Amino acid sequence: xxxxxxxxxxxxxxxxPHLGAGDRLRLWWSALPRPYQWGIGVPFIALLAALPILRxxxxxxxxxxxxxxxxxxxxxALLAIGLNVVVGQAGLLDLGYVGFYAIGAYTxxxxxxxxxxxxxxxxxxxxxxxxVFALPIxxxxxxxxxxxxxxxxxxxxxxxxAIVTLGFGEIVRLLADNLQNITGGGRGxxxxxxxxxxxxxxxxxxxxxxxxxxxxxxxxxxxxxxxLALIIVVLLFVGNLERxxxxxxxxxxxxxxDAAEIMGVPTFKFKLWAFLxxxxxxxxxxxxxxxQVQFVSPPTFNVINSMLFLCAVIVGGQGNKLGVILGAFxxxxxxxxxxxxxxxxxxxxxxxxxxDYKYLFFGLALMTLMIFRxxxxxxxxxxxxxxxxxxxxxxxxxxxxxxxxxPAADEDGAR
Amino acid sequence: xxxxELKDLTVxxxxxxxxxxxxxxxxxxxxxxxxxxxxAGKTTTMRAISGIRPLSRGSVWFDGRDISRxxxxxxxxxxxxxxxxxxxxxxxxxxxxxLEMGAYARTFKTRAEHDETLAAVYALFPRLQxxxxxxxxxxxxxxxxxLAIGRALMARPRLLLLDExxxxxxxxxxxxxxxxxxxxxxxxxxxxLVEQNAQQALSRSDRAYILExxxxxxxxxxxxxxxxxAVKQAYLGVA
Numbered sequence: 001x002x003x004x005x006x007x008x009x010x011x012x013x014x015x016x017p018h019l020g021a022g023d024r025l026r027l028w029w030s031a032l033p034r035p036y037q038w039g040i041g042v043p044f045i046a047l048l049a050a051l052p053i054l055r056x057x058x059x060x061x062x063x064x065x066x067x068x069x070x071x072x073x074x075x076x077a078l079l080a081i082g083l084n085v086v087v088g089q090a091g092l093l094d095l096g097y098v099g100f101y102a103i104g105a106y107t108x109x110x111x112x113x114x115x116x117x118x119x120x121x122x123x124x125x126x127x128x129x130x131x132v133f134a135l136p137i138x139x140x141x142x143x144x145x146x147x148x149x150x151x152x153x154x155x156x157x158x159x160x161x162a163i164v165t166l167g168f169g170e171i172v173r174l175l176a177d178n179l180q181n182i183t184g185g186g187r188g189x190x191x192x193x194x195x196x197x198x199x200x201x202x203x204x205x206x207x208x209x210x211x212x213x214x215x216x217x218x219x220x221x222x223x224x225x226x227x228l229a230l231i232i233v234v235l236l237f238v239g240n241l242e243r244x245x246x247x248x249x250x251x252x253x254x255x256x257x258d259a260a261e262i263m264g265v266p267t268f269k270f271k272l273w274a275f276l277x278x279x280x281x282x283x284x285x286x287x288x289x290x291x292q293v294q295f296v297s298p299p300t301f302n303v304i305n306s307m308l309f310l311c312a313v314i315v316g317g318q319g320n321k322l323g324v325i326l327g328a329f330x331x332x333x334x335x336x337x338x339x340x341x342x343x344x345x346x347x348x349x350x351x352x353x354x355x356d357y358k359y360l361f362f363g364l365a366l367m368t369l370m371i372f373r374x375x376x377x378x379x380x381x382x383x384x385x386x387x388x389x390x391x392x393x394x395x396x397x398x399x400x401x402x403x404x405x406x407p408a409a410d411e412d413g414a415r
Numbered sequence: 416x417x418x419x420e421l422k423d424l425t426v427x428x429x430x431x432x433x434x435x436x437x438x439x440x441x442x443x444x445x446x447x448x449x450x451x452x453x454x455a456g457k458t459t460t461m462r463a464i465s466g467i468r469p470l471s472r473g474s475v476w477f478d479g480r481d482i483s484r485x486x487x488x489x490x491x492x493x494x495x496x497x498x499x500x501x502x503x504x505x506x507x508x509x510x511x512x513x514l515e516m517g518a519y520a521r522t523f524k525t526r527a528e529h530d531e532t533l534a535a536v537y538a539l540f541p542r543l544q545x546x547x548x549x550x551x552x553x554x555x556x557x558x559x560x561x562l563a564i565g566r567a568l569m570a571r572p573r574l575l576l577l578d579e580x581x582x583x584x585x586x587x588x589x590x591x592x593x594x595x596x597x598x599x600x601x602x603x604x605x606x607x608l609v610e611q612n613a614q615q616a617l618s619r620s621d622r623a624y625i626l627e628x629x630x631x632x633x634x635x636x637x638x639x640x641x642x643x644x645a646v647k648q649a650y651l652g653v654a
Contacts (some may be wrong), residue, residue: 258467262466262497263491263517263520264520265488
């Protein structure tokens with residue numbers, strides 16, 4: 001594509017369809033120069049990180065600790081980003097994603113819990129850093145499990161794949177429940193390692209211990225910060241993948257698998273990559289869970305949680321990695337918002353009951369969404385997937401030129 | 416040595432044999448057509464050549480090599496590119512992105528080589544250039560067909576497989592598409608065309624094969640078949 005050719009004919013291009021708020025936001029953001037994006041992005045992230053310190057009264061949860069809620073949000077955000085790679089990017093419906101979350105959490109549990117026969121703390125894992133060392137191991141184990149699940153099942157498509165993955169999620173949970181000698185069965189594994197740092201007389205086991213309940217910098221807050229840092233790293237990684245050949249292959253597979261194959265895309269290989277990357281990110285979230293809660297047991301990894309993760313992705317908008325983070329926030333925050341609340345803006349409510357019925361409400365919300373906004377609240381842009389920025393800039397120029405606010409696009413209009 | 420040779424090709428869906436031992440050849444530079452009614456096995460044959468559908472018997476030879484076991488995406492690199500039936504345009508991608516997907520497997524030595532290929536496709540289908548920022552799913556049927564063919568050409572195929580390019584198009588558009596097919600062939604690209612529009616296809620092709628219920632029943636130069644009374648009756652609606 002030569003840039004001049006685009007610039008010459010841009011004003012004759014068909015008029016852009018009506019833009020929603022999200023599209024306009026994206027357009028505005030894409031057109032900003034890089035330094036401005038940093039200038040807005042960094043303070044925004046700092047504000048997010050400061051939430052558990054500021055504890056704004058409107059946002060702060062009453063029934064549960066706000067720091068803990070945010071930490072849980074961090075884990076769910078990671079899960080949503082990982083599941084989005086599989087479901088949103090590559091278009092593979094995975095209903096057993098909770099299995100990878102479980103494998104990540106149980107790997108840390110098995111390596112560091114005193115209840116586990118494979119406990120390695122104080123052997124080759126130092127007590128202080130056992131969790132940190134277990135993290136890459138757990139990610140590797142989940143990646144391999146993604147490969148094991150994907151190799152035979154990715155030959156299936158659509159509904160068939162969904163059913164097989166659903167089975168996988170249950171198998172993992174049932175193994176955890178029944179391999180009593182290893183996983184402790186229903187009793188679970190307790191005393192899982194966490195990073196032993198920041199020990200003071202009041203925080204004898206460091207800032208990451210569940211014993212650190214000193215507000216506002218309690219252990220939930222610290223784990224939220226860890227997950228926030230990991231989310232940024234994962235977002236950069238996934239964002240780069242999206243813009244690469246791999247990302248283009250995923251989009252092609254999602255849109256038409258046969259057509260992708262006859263365009264020379266090794267579809268099986270890329271589907272497997274999507275599974276493996278998604279699994280690793282899910283495993284990473286499980287590692288966070290094991291560290292924060294310091295206890296793992298089978299009910300946490302019930303298949304209904306898979307549905308909840310999928311709900312976060314669908315509500316947020318499949319394919320949009322920032323949208324699914326918002327989806328994760330909604331899924332985690334709303335039930336906790338109502339928990340322990342007896343009135344809402346002066347209206348008396350039974351908050352605990354509302355929180356108890358969260359599956360009912362999310363189910364209804366999902367159905368409503370499917371009818372009125374099937375693409376999710378913050379959908380991925382439907383077009384301009386690979387040339388997004390470049391073409392948006394041109395389109396914007398053309399629109400402005402038409403409105404008489406700018407001279408028509410010049411020679412290097414697409415730069 | 417023919418560029419493409421099918422030897423006793425058999426393809427089954429379950430226990431049903433859709434293609435029963437077809438043998439055919441396509442020489443370098445030729446425009447060859449497969450004609451047949453619905454269910455004759457035309458599309459199945461195409462899918463077997465491009466590698467989407469496994470063979471149950473027989474073999475596919477390309478450029479002197481047996482490619483029967485080769486994966487579909489590897490056949491693209493070998494030079495077999497298909498514009499599939501129903502066009503197979505990526506609906507959420509723009510025209511330009513669709514075209515770029517066509518060049519996915521191909522590595523361009525220079526940027527200029529890439530630009531040249533794209534310019535050649537645009538020259539063939541000026542409409543695609545006008546619509547390059549439009550999403551594939553919002554194109555008209557004819558434009559989608561142009562895009563499917565243009566996308567296949569981005570891979571610079573040695574053998575271009577066209578599966579019913581005239582399907583569902585207006586008569587004017589059918590004329591345009593067929594003219595372009597002839598033009599692509601005249602620049603040296605070998606084409607294997609599947610069609611129901613016998614009149615147009617036969618008059619433009621070097622040779623043709625007529626398929627009935629999975630078997631080749633007749634073959635010969637396109638114009639000869641066009642004059643054949645049996646063909647006339649069966650496919651041209653002339654008594």
